[in-house]
Amino acid sequence: MAERERIANYFAALSAAEPGSFLLTDDAALLTSPPGQSIVITTDSVIAGIHLPVDAKPHHFAQKLVRRNLSDLAAMGAVPWRYLLNLHTPPGLGDDWIAQFAAALAEEQRLFGMVLVGGDTTSSEAPIHFTLTCLGLANDTTLRRNGAYVDDDVYVSGTLGDAAYALYQLQHNMAIEEALFQRYVAPTPRLELGQMLVGIATSAIDISDGLLADLSQLLQASKVGANLVRDILPLHPYVANIIAKDANAWRFPLSGGDDYELLFTASPEQRTRIEAIAQAVQLPLTRIGIITSALGITLRDAKGEIIPLPELGWEYR
């Protein structure tokens, strides 16, 4: 099927809810944000062999692509709104594959309240290469990375290291724990949490490169440091079990990426409110440390012994 035909057959329907998309038949889309709302915009890609295995299923590509982007909106406290999609596919990728991908995208739109408004398609010999640009809505106040204060509590949502351990299992041809694999291919963007933290958290970032790497980004932006207690990091029972057998496995929760949990800071005065938010979003929010005026990260075990920092996430320098 020609590219234009694929757009008409599989993707035009995904744009129907936004008149300014012109059903993907014009040169660009025309968008008007609701009065009083600002646009939060971010973009991220999924490349086969880098962000997903080359043989991942069409719905895995749709889920990971959408959710990596939505996680950035979550970290700003924004509400998903519209998106554009660049689909660059190898010539051998058939219409069936594209149809399944589009069906999965439709489900993602429905789940997260987004509408497709534009994009491009190209056939090239390179591996599957998809980019999504995501527009969200926010009031003037958003969560930022640069607002952490000394003595703030440091929190993390959910559990850490799940996706990294799933990837490790994949790469070593081990039997994969399905719950962890789902965390790797279809992470849950913490949108509701991010939105509820606006005005309460002093800073926030999503964990895409690993706890230490992303915390380091937040600390640099805020010009502060942090004390962390390793042994209270929230872990999936499966990951906790691996760590119990091999202390080297602490690298998964400390440095593994792709969990897309939120890391945030808040004044100790907010503890009761944050407990209430944890209840409301049905997600553990664990206090893992405290912000310090001394720069850098100091990591301790349960006994208070300092642990030399392992190699940080792959983006760290």
Next chain:
Amino acid sequence: MAERERIANYFAALSAAEPGSFLLTDDAALLTSPPGQSIVITTDSVIAGIHLPVDAKPHHFAQKLVRRNLSDLAAMGAVPWRYLLNLHTPPGLGDDWIAQFAAALAEEQRLFGMVLVGGDTTSSEAPIHFTLTCLGLANDTTLRRNGAYVDDDVYVSGTLGDAAYALYQLQHNMAIEEALFQRYVAPTPRLELGQMLVGIATSAIDISDGLLADLSQLLQASKVGANLVRDILPLHPYVANIIAKDANAWRFPLSGGDDYELLFTASPEQRTRIEAIAQAVQLPLTRIGIITSALGITLRDAKGEIIPLPELGWEYR
């Protein structure tokens, strides 16, 4: 240099004019469009080996990437505003190359009044793969593809076939005519023309896939047809010369892509105004045909003989 360092060293400065870019240090950008203005948004990629030769210079990548996108804004009559950039580079691409690319991007920003507000970087084994998502501003009225009426004049700006002939010369290792090569690597988006045509043209599209292919898109959207006279198509003297020697070379202006001229329609009552616009933008605007109620394109030579349509541009079906 690590990717984060490249962003800080080469790209952060390109975002300084928009406070909501947070100097590319946060999870997303926060944009507020000026009161009463809508956002026009489009996205397009440049892949080495497809849209440019693999050995094209860094500034060619910057120019082609920016201008292909801006041409879509031109076709809507929008004013360039902000953009996001996905940079996916092979590991061997050095810092020098990136520095030159960023310098060329800075020049494009200056020329066209845009500011970088976000993006992503990935290193992968695939060829250079850049995507730009471009936001423009417009009033509620924009140019569209679907407004051509029966008996409207059909116009095209500039000259046709220049870029396609340059590409042909490149692919056949011929000596390249510099003026045509520039048209291929650094097309001029017809922004000023597009903006002046709002309220005057009944429809418009930019010519990226070839005159016949893009006219066909406009006609389908408008549910009309067109009569065209081949022998009055505006040609660069170099292309006219090739055609004088070989009638097969008509395929360059008829089906060659990448010229990024505007194709538009207007009521005959607008002829005087359109002549004035041509003067104002210092660009030939050539009347090449007329809109008909009979669907499809009828192409004639100077004597009125019907010419069987050659294979249309590569996107046509």
